[in-house]
Amino acid sequence: MARKTITELYAQATADFADNTSGAITPIKLRQFCQDFLDTVRPSYATIVLTTGIPVSVSTTDTVFSWSSIVAAQAPDWTVSLGSGNISRANGPASTQINFSIDCVAPNNSITIFTLYVDGVATPWVISNTSTSASDIQSFAFSAVSYSANLTPTYQIRAKSNGTNTVTLSNGVLVCQNIPVNVN
Secondary structure, eight states, X not given: OOOOOHHHHHHHHHHHOSOGGGSOOOHHHHHHHHHHHHHHHSOOEEEEEEOXXXXXXXXXXXXXXXXXXXXXXXXXXEEEETTTTEEEESSOXXXXXXXXXXXXXXXXXXXXXXXXXXXXXXXXXXXXXXXXXXXXXXXXXXXXXEEEOSSSOEEEEEEEESSXXXXXXXXXXXXXXXXXXXXX
C-alpha cells in the first residue's frame, strides 16, 4: 500500500478497472486500489508541544530551539525530533498544512521573529512582534501550506531577535498535517 496523489489514483483506477468484459478486474486489483485509496486519504499528522516556559538565547541569526515537551500525536509516516524541533514526513512528495503558535516573553523593545523552515531553507512564513515590556507575554501564530517535492520533507521553526537576547518560550505547538495532492 502507498500514499499516492489523486492523479495517480485516477490513473490506477483507469488502468485496473476497465469494462470487465474479459474478467480482468480481479479481487487483488480491487483490494490494492482500495488500500492505496485509504492510505491516500487517511489523516496523517504530527504535533509537538512546548508547555513549560524555557529560556532560549536568540541572536540576529535564526536559532533552533528544543521542544522539550511531549510529542502529542504522531502518525506512522511522521518522525519527530524534540531536540531539533524537526518534524519529517516519509512517503512524499506532499502538500503539508502547518500550524504554529507560541507565547514569548522578551526584553523591552526587542523584536522576536519566528520563521518556518522547510528542508533547511527559510520560507516566506514569518511572524514578528516588538516587546513593549520585559514581562508582557506576546502570542505568535501562523498557518501555512507548503508543497515539497522532497520524498522526506522536514519542517522546523527557528527564532531570532534584533539583538542577542534571552526569551522565554511557553505554550507552543507545531502541527504538520498531510494534504492529498493532485499532482505527480
